[in-house]
Amino acid sequence: MMTIHFYLVRHGQTRLNRSRRLQGTTNSPLTKKGQRMAKRLGKELAQIKFTAVYTSDLLRTKETAALILAENKQGYPPVYSDPDLRELSFGKFEEANNMTVIPTALRTLGLSKIIRAFANEEHVAELTELFRTMDGEEEIETSVHLEQRFRRALETIAQEYQGRDVNLLIVTHGLILSNFIESLNGDVPLFLVDNSRASRIDYEQGKFKIIYINQIKQKVK
Numbered sequence: 140m141m142t143i144h145f146y147l148v149r150h151g152q153t154r155l156n157r158s159r160r161l162q163g164t165t166n167s168p169l170t171k172k173g174q175r176m177a178k179r180l181g182k183e184l185a186q187i188k189f190t191a192v193y194t195s196d197l198l199r200t201k202e203t204a205a206l207i208l209a210e211n212k213q214g215y216p217p218v219y220s221d222p223d224l225r226e227l228s229f230g231k232f233e234e235a236n237n238m239t240v241i242p243t244a245l246r247t248l249g250l251s252k253i254i255r256a257f258a259n260e261e262h263v264a265e266l267t268e269l270f271r272t273m274d275g276e277e278e279i280e281t282s283v284h285l286e287q288r289f290r291r292a293l294e295t296i297a298q299e300y301q302g303r304d305v306n307l308l309i310v311t312h313g314l315i316l317s318n319f320i321e322s323l324n325g326d327v328p329l330f331l332v333d334n335s336r337a338s339r340i341d342y343e344q345g346k347f348k349i350i351y352i353n354q355i356k357q358k359v360k
Contacts, residue, residue: 143297143342144306144350146184147320149313150199151177151206151335159237163229163314166198169206176335177203181210184337188213190305193296195224200310203335207308216308223292226312227285229270230278240273247273263317263327282318289319290347297342325349 151173155162169177184207192208194200201220208215232240255265264282271279280288289311296307317331320338332338332353339350 141302141304141343143300143303145293145309145340145342146187146189146306147309147311147316147338147340148180148203148207149316149332149334149336150203150310151175153199155234156334161229161232161235161237161240163226163233164197165233169199169202173199173203173334174206177206178210180335180337181207184308185210185212187211187306189216189308190300190303191216192218192308192310193221193224193292194218194310195226195312196220196222197225197312200224200312204308204310207310221292221296223288223295224309224311224315227267227270227280227314228278232270232273244269244273261321262329263314263321263331267314267318285315285318286322289315290322293342293347320349320352323347323349325352328353 151169153162153167153169153173155165155167156173157170189208189211192204194204201218204218208218229235264286267280267282267285271281293309296309300307313331313334316338317327320332320340321327323340325338336353338352338354341348341350
């Protein structure tokens with residue numbers, strides 16, 4: 140039976156990550172550390188032959204993908220850009236410092252609601268909804284729409300490789316990736332999947348199956 144093996148990766152650390160600012164659809168280049176992280180993952184994935192690579196349309200995913208592929212020993216596959224893989228927009232909170240968002244969250248939502256959100260098994264979805272509530276203008280996607288967008292992207296990509304057993308590298312973003320994994324009942328870290336870590340999800344007969352989440356060391360397929 141033919142299976143599509145998705146290697147899902149969050150981009151490396153960026154300047155906005157380093158300065159602890161919210162980063163949704165804002166472009167921000169990788170830091171030196173972010174470049175090292177991507178190269179490290181590239182070395183771990185070096186023996187995996189990728190049929191193709193897909194990134195979002197944001198610079199940091201393209202940079203990360205290029206650094207990963209530079210370490211690969213199995214050839215250089217075609218690279219495509221898909222806007223459906225881009226991060227959630229944080230609306231008026233784009234580039235806001237985390238420490239300035241906290242008082243706004245406390246004032247708008249209250250401490251108990253924030254605690255309940257993080258304690259919830261689906262804390263990524265809850266976090267997304269909190270930002271939507273704080274924005275107040277409904278410019279931020281719902282967690283359901285975010286999941287549907289990412290799922291649609293992967294299913295559309297999968298259609299290109301029907302009947303084949305392939306490895307596909309997907310370089311995307313922290314919140315949208317974590318939200319999707321959570322929708323598959325995956326165990327997501329409290330503060331989302333890490334930068335430049337791989338999660339493998341297989342797609343077979345129209346269904347997604349989690350193989351592992353948020354790992355560095357990889358088994359060659």
